[in-house]
Amino acid sequence: MSAKKIFDKEVTRRQFLKVTGKGVAGLAASTSLLNLFGLTKAEAESGAVSVMATADGVLVANGARCTGCQRCEVNCTLLNDGKAMPYISRVKVLRNYYHGNDGKEGGIFGSFDYTPDTCHQCEDPACLKACPMGAISVRESDGVRVIDKDKCVGCGACARACPYGMPTIDPETNKSTKCVACGFCAANCPCGALKIVKWEDVAAAMA
């Protein structure tokens, strides 16, 4: 991938972050972005949607469409870990499924409001900074934060540092697992609750 392409992505990414600010409220003002993400204005304003600016594109998690099958979790680990182990999945639904993301009103025992948690691919990643082994780095080719399994000692510092509780230490390998934005969860979500929209398309929608 060329340096020019990465630069373009970064510009788009910054523009996008300006539009969305800290949440998705800004998104509701842009019809073209809403259409691109397959969202209605009301959905964007409902609190059930999260958009994450990942290196590859925008990861849209739409709780209105998430029906709790947890296929994203198992698909993640089959592809990335070669085994079925939802506990270490980089996308997490089960913990929100029964009683909602806040553990109170939502979930299947409440109002059915729950949303998958995804890696934020943070601009200033706490996981990377917390790692005492320097095992987490920014992959040059696409900007994704990745874990060097050889350096990782499974200390759990990344898991503790992440404000969203996303990295998980695999107790069977004693290595941290972290989202590498492969998009497999989204590609196989049966309700389209997870979606990765490429930066090229985001750029076009914001043009």
Add this chain to the structure above:
Amino acid sequence: MYAWTGKILRLNMTTKTATIEDNKYCKEYLGGQGLADRIIYDEVPTGTHPQDDASKIVIAAGTLCGTGAACSGRTSVALMSAFTEVPTIVDAHMGGNMAPQIKFSGYDAIIVEGKADAPTWVKIHNDEVSFEDASGVWGLGTRKTTEILNQEAGPEYCVCAIGPAGENLVNDSIIVNSMCHAAGAGSGAVFGSKKLKAIVIHGTKSVAVADPMKTLELQQYQLRELIGVNNNHVQPSNQQSWNEFVGATRWQGGPGKMWGEAIGGPLDTGEQKPGDINAIGMRNHTINFFMGNDDIAFKHTVKTGGCYSCPIRCFPDLHFDALKEYGTQYNTATCMTLMHTGDYYNGHINDFVDPGDGALTLGSHIQWLMDDYGVWCGYGDLDYTFAYCMKNDIFKQKLSAEEYAEIPWALQEAGDPQWANEMVSRIATKKGEFGRVLGLGSLWTAKEWGFPDSFWNEATGTYFNFKKGYIRHHSSESFGQVGGLVNIVFNRDSMCHTHQNCLGNGLPYDIVKGVLEEKFGEGCADKTACYTPMNPAKAKFAKWSIVRNNVHDSLALCNWVWPMTFSPMKERGYKGDTALEAKLLTAVTGEEWTEESVDFVGERIMQLQRAMTALELNSKNLRADHDGVSDWVFDRDPDKAAFTEGTTKLDRADWETALDLYYEEWGWDKATGIPTRATLEKFNLADLADKLEAAGLLPA
């Protein structure tokens, strides 16, 4: 070991100890139903009442459970029945999240035995098992219990609980997980007799998969080319840009079909072209299929739901403002009780908010209460029994004047939701004769209240099996003799959908017939109400339906979607792939499995159950003692002869031929319907043959 964990967790409630044992039956019984049935045979003496000290209950995950296979989240439960004449082996099944958590905790199954002296819940996290005091949740409904135990254990734990019905040892009781996923057949009362309020489980281990990439490839093949919706209906009920046919199917989603109460406003389920994996979950709406009525169920839909790892979301998540004051405004379920409101309300149904919303609103309210109190409907057995009592004034005749006067019938006549609270709570707590007798199941209700034989025989088309206490489940109305034969082998309603999934799937009859005849031979699949006399191809189709059902319950895949007999794709000639189970099993285990070898296990499980049933009934003749059919099957539509157009009635002499051919397919003695020694030995069940012989029940 791949796919299997190779371990079984034994919970002894008497000693409050947990032991981990090897699973010696992996390959012979696969898992799920097969494993659970075999354990019951090995460990529970014939004749044990389900609530006796010696009784056990086995909760088993399947081989494919946890591997990511589509529709692999179902849990198989085996126990002895109380609703039948004598205790017999029965299976109960639930979806939700229980089985995968058993697997991720490192077990293929959990055996519960013994009896605790005080209410107990069991917390399982991998190898850590603790027996906890349940006195604080004893008496509570399953939902409140779940809320409290999730607070104790953690939000990610799956709570499999009983309600008051199980605690009070009601025959018609369930265990339930994930709000509404229930295993019936009296499983709640088995938990209750052991003072076991709930199993609360979360696992963080892996399930090893021999070939992960092949597993994923096969899944994508299934999702792109083969899968339809619930019952594997493969064509939509509406015209989309791509479909050649429009059918009366459970594939209700499509452009303009909205989840009316979706978070953030109405959500269009949109176009759902085969091949588009991201739209599969938007296709199904079972209760809208049943309710119709201007898409009333869609209007109340927040989103859909269902079981772990299943892309077919057959549970609508419903919301009713009108039920807020009863605390039942959010509910989810597939069909049955939800659509039998009229039975419980004796037809007294009023609108709540919109015209025609009464049946769905009240039905959802009843369903919510049934799951919370832990009452089993027995696939409508309770509904029908109740309706029969209303219609024939049984309550007035059989209840004392005081009790009759005390029951607030006015609530029923007013269509008041509170009636359901009265009715369900009385059954769950055995309040009065009303509550005690209704919860016994239809056989014992009929005995206690002296119902005439017409209860079973009359042309309501309800009880295919004569005086057995369980009702038809896609019997002779589904492919004639095929559905009938499917319905006679189990000791409860036949939860087999293999044959049913080929019916009304949205494809024209000629296509269905062509695909099935290629498998089973000419004349295997009659058009509905255009039946022909029995033939060997029908016996093969019926047997395969049961065999594959057992395979599914053991792997455990949902037989309400599997097998992939048909496909939504015109390019495939709408033909599915019935070898997919074997292909997946090969990919996850790394061992070579074929359609024939998985079906061999499915057949073994039926042979085991059949021999167990003969022992339990102490019967030398299951043909006479077990397989009897109600008169309506042959006598309905009196103005029409069997095998003429427009009737689903069967013919008595032809039915005897049907049994002959069916028994022959199974290797059962024609005169008695009991497996021969040769048959049992073929399936490595010589021990069963020995036991039958010792009891004087083995055919000569």
